[in-house]
Amino acid sequence: MKQxxxxxKIKTMYDPKDVELYKYVEVPKFKRGHCDMPAFRKHKTFGxxxxxxxxxxxxxxxxxxKLQYGSNRILHLDKMPPGVSIDKSKxxxxxxxxx
Numbered sequence: 001m002k003q004x005x006x007x008x009k010i011k012t013m014y015d016p017k018d019v020e021l022y023k024y025v026e027v028p029k030f031k032r033g034h035c036d037m038p039a040f041r042k043h044k045t046f047g048x049x050x051x052x053x054x055x056x057x058x059x060x061x062x063x064x065x066k067l068q069y070g071s072n073r074i075l076h077l078d079k080m081p082p083g084v085s086i087d088k089s090k091x092x093x094x095x096x097x098x099x
Contacts, residue, residue, distance in 0.1 A: 003036040005096035
């Protein structure tokens with residue numbers, strides 16, 4: 001299991017008439033701190049690059065493919081991709097998924 005997780009605040013987008021359109025979270029730039037590194041070091045694809053400078057760009061590409069976010073780097077809570085879980089029980093939401 002290659003667990004990736006990040007903490008973020010849930011935000012709300014409103015239209016000009018103050019009607020709620022949707023809730024979303026902002027996706028950070030992924031780094032090693034977001035990963036379960038022992039699992040990534042054992043993985044057949046990421047293992048050889050886990051300690052390399054190329055790891056973060058590989059991680060970013062894989063996460064973008066999994067989460068399907070655009071250039072604005074936001075995830076709509078009502079359109080979460082399969083396999084992505086979000087824990088909203090605390091002030092900061094925890095978004096986690098496997099690659």
